[in-house]
Structures are given as C-alpha cells and as structure tokens.
Amino acid sequence: MLTRVSAVAVKELWALVRQPQLLVLLLIGPVLIMTIFGLSLDVENILRPRALVVVEPGSEGAKLFQQYREEFTDRTQLVGTTDDSEEARQRLLRGEVDAVIVIPSAPLETVAGGERAVLRVVYDTINPVFGTRVPSRAYSLVLDLNQSLVQEAIAQELGGVRTLQERLNELNRRLETASSAAETLTSEEAQTTTAELDETLTTLESTLRLWQGVRPGEDEDVSATLQRIDSAQVTLDEVREAQEAGPEQIRERSGLADLRESLASLEEALASLPSNVPARVLANPFELKTENLASPPQVVGFYAPAVLAILIQHIAVSLASLAIVRERLSGAYEFFEVSPLGPGQLLAGKFFTYFGLVLGVNLSVALVLAGFLGIPIEGGFVEMTLAMALLTSASLGLGFLVSALARSELQAVQVSMLLLIASGFFAGFLFPLGQLQGPAVAISYLLPATNGISALQDVMIRGEGISGLDFAGLLLMASLTLGLARYLMGRKKA
Amino acid sequence: MAAIRIKNLSKSFGDAKVLKQTDLTVEEGEIFGLIGPSGSGKSTLLRILTGYLEPSDGSAEVFESAPAAFSPEARRRVGFMPQGFVLYEELTVLQNLNFVAGLYGLRFGERHRRVREVLGFVELWDDRRKAARDVSGGMQRRLQLAAAVVHEPDLLFVDEPTANLDPILRRKFWEEFEQLREGGRTIFVTTQYVGEAELCDRVGLLVDGTLVAVGTPAELRRQAFGGEIVHLSLGGEPGSLPERLRALEDLGRVEEVRRDAGGDDVVSLVRLLVEDADTALPNVMEVLSGADVRSLDVPKPSFDEVFFRLVKETGQVGLGSR
Numbered sequence: 113m114l115t116r117v118s119a120v121a122v123k124e125l126w127a128l129v130r131q132p133q134l135l136v137l138l139l140i141g142p143v144l145i146m147t148i149f150g151l152s153l154d155v156e157n158i159l160r161p162r163a164l165v166v167v168e169p170g171s172e173g174a175k176l177f178q179q180y181r182e183e184f185t186d187r188t189q190l191v192g193t194t195d196d197s198e199e200a201r202q203r204l205l206r207g208e209v210d211a212v213i214v215i216p217s218a219p220l221e222t223v224a225g226g227e228r229a230v231l232r233v234v235y236d237t238i239n240p241v242f243g244t245r246v247p248s249r250a251y252s253l254v255l256d257l258n259q260s261l262v263q264e265a266i267a268q269e270l271g272g273v274r275t276l277q278e279r280l281n282e283l284n285r286r287l288e289t290a291s292s293a294a295e296t297l298t299s300e301e302a303q304t305t306t307a308e309l310d311e312t313l314t315t316l317e318s319t320l321r322l323w324q325g326v327r328p329g330e331d332e333d334v335s336a337t338l339q340r341i342d343s344a345q346v347t348l349d350e351v352r353e354a355q356e357a358g359p360e361q362i363r364e365r366s367g368l369a370d371l372r373e374s375l376a377s378l379e380e381a382l383a384s385l386p387s388n389v390p391a392r393v394l395a396n397p398f399e400l401k402t403e404n405l406a407s408p409p410q411v412v413g414f415y416a417p418a419v420l421a422i423l424i425q426h427i428a429v430s431l432a433s434l435a436i437v438r439e440r441l442s443g444a445y446e447f448f449e450v451s452p453l454g455p456g457q458l459l460a461g462k463f464f465t466y467f468g469l470v471l472g473v474n475l476s477v478a479l480v481l482a483g484f485l486g487i488p489i490e491g492g493f494v495e496m497t498l499a500m501a502l503l504t505s506a507s508l509g510l511g512f513l514v515s516a517l518a519r520s521e522l523q524a525v526q527v528s529m530l531l532l533i534a535s536g537f538f539a540g541f542l543f544p545l546g547q548l549q550g551p552a553v554a555i556s557y558l559l560p561a562t563n564g565i566s567a568l569q570d571v572m573i574r575g576e577g578i579s580g581l582d583f584a585g586l587l588l589m590a591s592l593t594l595g596l597a598r599y600l601m602g603r604k605k606a
Numbered sequence: 607m608a609a610i611r612i613k614n615l616s617k618s619f620g621d622a623k624v625l626k627q628t629d630l631t632v633e634e635g636e637i638f639g640l641i642g643p644s645g646s647g648k649s650t651l652l653r654i655l656t657g658y659l660e661p662s663d664g665s666a667e668v669f670e671s672a673p674a675a676f677s678p679e680a681r682r683r684v685g686f687m688p689q690g691f692v693l694y695e696e697l698t699v700l701q702n703l704n705f706v707a708g709l710y711g712l713r714f715g716e717r718h719r720r721v722r723e724v725l726g727f728v729e730l731w732d733d734r735r736k737a738a739r740d741v742s743g744g745m746q747r748r749l750q751l752a753a754a755v756v757h758e759p760d761l762l763f764v765d766e767p768t769a770n771l772d773p774i775l776r777r778k779f780w781e782e783f784e785q786l787r788e789g790g791r792t793i794f795v796t797t798q799y800v801g802e803a804e805l806c807d808r809v810g811l812l813v814d815g816t817l818v819a820v821g822t823p824a825e826l827r828r829q830a831f832g833g834e835i836v837h838l839s840l841g842g843e844p845g846s847l848p849e850r851l852r853a854l855e856d857l858g859r860v861e862e863v864r865r866d867a868g869g870d871d872v873v874s875l876v877r878l879l880v881e882d883a884d885t886a887l888p889n890v891m892e893v894l895s896g897a898d899v900r901s902l903d904v905p906k907p908s909f910d911e912v913f914f915r916l917v918k919e920t921g922q923v924g925l926g927s928r
Binding site: 115116118119120122123126127130131442443444446447448449450451452453454 | 653657679686689690693697701704705707711713737
C-alpha cells in the first residue's frame, strides 16, 4: 500500500517540480504582495484624511482658523487653504484631497445672532465602510473646535466670576459703612465700583444664560443665581440712583439694606460656582482612558495571519479541487480504477504532496515576512506550524471534496474562486466575525479560513495557543471533507 | 481455461440499452479482437471487464472474479491500455512509467528492471528522459502500452490502440501484441479498423450492443459468405463446360459464370463457393482433370466486405457510419 501511495505522492511532486514557474509564483507572489502592501499602505491617510480648507482671507473665519489651526491638523492632514471653492471641489474630485472643509466667513457673528455656525465638510467616496472616516473625523474636528471655544469662554467667564466676587466684597465693605458715611458711598470711587459691578453682573448673566443653553435643565443652582442677579441688578439700579441723588437720599432709602441682603445672597451663590476649577476640566468633565488587553501590531502585522490563512486555503483548495476532476477528465482515473490503486491511496498520495508543498511554501512566506516586514510570530514557530498544518489539512479536504463533485475543471476553478471571495467576506478577513449575523455565521464556519485566521491571529499576534474551538473545528472539517471525498471517489458508476 | 467469461450481459444507461444479452468466452493466451463501429458498445463492454462499470444484468468474470469486486491481487493480473494518452505530459517517459510501476506495487529493484525491459520492448529507452509532451503521438501510445504491461499482466485490455496511427505504426503495435501473446498473455483488443480483425486469433463483431458473430477470421469470412470462394478460369471447348459445372456443383455452389472472349480464344470465368477451400481444392482439381484450367485462385475477401455482409445479415446496415 505504501508503495502505491508513495508512487502517487512522488508523481505529484514531480509534476509540481517540473512547473518551476508555479513554485516561484507560490513562494514569491505572497511575499511580494505583502511587501508592496506593507510599504504602500498609507495608514496615516486612513487616520487623518487629507483636507483642503476653504476660507475667505482676512475674514473672521480666517482668524478663527488660524487661532484653532491645531485642531484642524490634529484631525486631518492639512494640505492647504484656498478661497476658491470650485478649485477645491475639483481637487477633491481628482482625488488630490479627501475632504474640503469650508469655514464660514463670520462664524461668531452667526453665533451672536442666535444661530449655529456651519462648518461644511465635502467629501467624495462610494465606500460605505472606509468612506465614514471623513465625516467621522469632521465630527471630531467640530467637537474639538466647540470644546476649545467653550473652554476659552469658560476660562474668561470664570475670571469674571472671580472679579465679581472681589467687587462684591468691595461693595459690601462700602455698604457696611454706608449708613454711617453716606458720603463714602456717593464718592466717585464708589460710583465706579457700582458701575463695574453692574457691568460684571450683566456679563455674568449672559455667561450663565449661555451655560444654560449648552446644558439646559442640568443646573438648578444656575437658575437660582440668575434670579439673584436679576434681583441684585434691580437693587443696584436703586443704589445707583441714590448715589446720583447724594448722601441724604442714601440715608433716606431703605433699599440700601435690601441691596446688602441681595449682594450677600449673590455672594453666597457665586461661592457655589466652580470659579476655582480649571476651564479645561469644566469643558471636558470626563476624560477617556482606554485599556487594550492585547498588543496590536503594525497594520501589516495584523493582516499577515489573515493573508496567510487565506493564502493557505486558496492554494490548497485550488490544487486539490483540480486534482481528481483533472484525472477523471483526462482518462487517468479510469486507468487507476483498473490498477490496484484504491481511491483512498490516490487521495493519500496527493494529500501528502500537496500538504508538504502548501505548508512548506507558507512557512517560508511567514519566515520571510517576519524577517523583512517584522510580522509577529509571538506564539512561536511550532505553534504556528501546527495551526498552518491544521488549516492546510482542512483546506485540502475541502478541495478534494470539490474535485470529487465537480464535473469539469471550470466548475472546480469557479468553486475555488467562490470560496476565496466568500473567505474575504465571511472568514473575518475584511470584516470582524462578530459583526456577522444569522446565516452568514454558518457560512463562516464552513470555511477553513475562518478557524484558520482565528488560530493564526491567536498564535502570531496574541502569542497564545490555538483555541480548542479552532483546533476542533479544523480537525473536524479535515476529517469530514476527506472522508466524504474518499467515499465519493470510491462510488462505482451506475 | 477461460480468461473472460460473459453470460447474458446487458448494460443500460437510463433508457438506452448499450449492451444486449451478450455471451462471450475468451480463452487464455489468445488475441481476441472486438470489432464494431463507433458507438456499438465496445468501450462499455471493455469498461465492464476492467471493473470501471458494473453490468445492469447478467455477469462478467475475469479470471473467475467479478471485475467490479477485484481484489488488488486480481488487478495486478490485468493491464489496461486506454484509448487516449492518459499519463502526464509534464513528466518524462521514465517518470511516467515509474509512477505506473509504483501503482502496481513494483518495488524499487524490480521496478527498475521492468521499466528498463519494457521501455526497450516499446523502443523508448533512448527517449526516456524526454517529457511526454515532447514525444510524438505514436511514442505516447507506445508509452501507454508500456504502462499497461510494465507489471507483466496475464490479461491485457487494449482500447482502440491504433486509432489515428499511420499504417506502419499500426503494424508495429500488432507485432508487439503478437510478441505479448507469445509470452503467454491474453489480449482483449477493441478496434474499429475492420482489417485488423485478420490479425486476431478470434474476433467478435459487436453491432448496436449485440455480439452478432464470434469466431476466427476464417470462420467469420465463411459465415459472411456462406463458405470460401474459388475463382476458376477455364479455357477450351465451351461445349464441355456444362458438364464440368455440374461436377463442380457437387463440391460447392457455382455462383457465377462469365465468358470472356478475347479474339478466337474464349475463357469461362467461374466463381465457386465451397465450405472449406483447403479440403475442397484437391477435389476441384480432380473434377477438372483434363480441362484447360488457365488459373485457380482462392481470393480472401477483405474484412470490410466480411463485416459489411455480417452486418447486413443482422439487418443493421448503416450503423457503421454512426
């Protein structure tokens, strides 16, 4: 039996060896593809799209852009600015930039008018997955800008609150002596303090109202403070009138006591405002801290196990799927049927040669990629070899099954190509497995590449062993497909 | 001892009955030729005998075993040369033959010896390192023959071995078959070259799935014509001819008498059908003693004609053109 199996294995080996182009293609092709991919993939472009800013020179928008330029360069690769929106559009259509950001000429004016200023971002893509990176980055950019603006406003207003508190103290101090020295309160200095206090109260009121607009209904203290400010302003008006009327009027007015009471209440309210909290904290009360339990490699390193898995499956399925159907169509299979060679021996002979070839080629590719591109093999060479061996066996089994069922070489090739495409979508290569639902999950686990990608990623990137699920899945698939192929090959023609 | 025994064998594919209640026995050590037009069922019968197909009805035995259930040992006694070249064009002649020898379980030493022998036999030893794709079609056929006999089978099935070959190569193949038979092998060969029937020990004529005649070439010829033909050319006095013809009627059947007058000399051409020319000729000469026998000839009608007559007898003329 071994003589027959080895005869088939040696024949297959000779057939492969006598096609040096095929071997070169198998070895160099994947290395070349991964190298070109690794060298040419612009990760920076994925993370930060190239952006062209359209802004009117010298406008308020232009000043704002200069002031917050850092926010733009953080989120995009800023290609430049222009005031010609049509030129920008053409550059976008030519693919020279990924996004055009149009800054309004007078954004603050629009905001002052009670409207939100619109930062328009134009992009041109048909890719529904990667195409979201521009709107996503644009959204982050607007968030950054808003935060920066709010942060600055808060910083200013907190300063105002602190000034207000000082002025309140000053006024209170003066009010303390008002009854005994009405002249002091009517002095020019006191009148200036009152005017400043009035102005500060007005500013504070507008700030707190803005705060309320941003966070409506969230802060009851702010509403109460606003009421006190209103009350204080009414009383302050009376004080100002009294100051203008002279010391006699001040003495006669009982409103002075009310003012003192209002100011005391306001002072108390202001004390509860977060005047000592840094503005950046108020603008960003929550800070995001993430922790990745895994250690992600470079992009090429991440894709390498999946590419190797797809490669193993495709080479194995292609070789095996043609193996039996070709013999059948050439008439060799009929010749084998007459000989003592059993279908199991034919399958075994072909399996051993293809197994050695596919495994050898892919181990070589992995080592070359590790050497040249630094792809990780964290779990070690032995574990990686085991994962590849399991995947190769399952893929060869699937290929032999296809071959046993196919009625022509074209059918076999088409099924191989379909399996390749299906693997791209369903095996976790393009999209994570967790994002698939329903029947797609079943399709996924009919493909050796699914368990193969998972096993190779675990071994090569995470540095772990092959999971029980992947091990069992690949072993089961190899056993079932090889067994079924053997059964189909052994059936006599009716 | 019979190498092949077929009893009441039928084979159908769906509604199409390809072989109809066929009976046949092929003895060991003979070259048996299965002749029939394309589509007559020759390859189907061959596939049943090699175990590739199973009969729908009846039985087929090769060395007293059903081919579909051959053990590996039984398969080693059988060789098969398919109609086309089914080996591997990218491999060399030697690699192809080593592969087939391995399939039959020949171990290294024995394999080496047999491969050398058999490549010498088919005159391909000098071309052993050439890729099969680089040798001629005739050489590929010889390589295929070498592959069929490398394991020294007792019975060799050969499917249309000479199709599309030139006459010289066809002759060469038949010489090789004869050598194999002399070595004690049994050869079951299908062919659509009717003339090759003459080279077989026995011939079966298969028409539309029915084995219409089986026998030696001479037997088939006699069956086709009702005996053997003797052509006589008689000169002399025409008046004595009727008496001589009556005497010849006792030995066979006078089918035709023509007179060929060349000037004053009149020659009578007689076509006499006898059962067996070898036994009848001495008697013919005795009957014609004293007559002016200008010539006596026992022509062998071509097997094309034999084939045509036999097919005509079955009422299936025209099938040959399928």
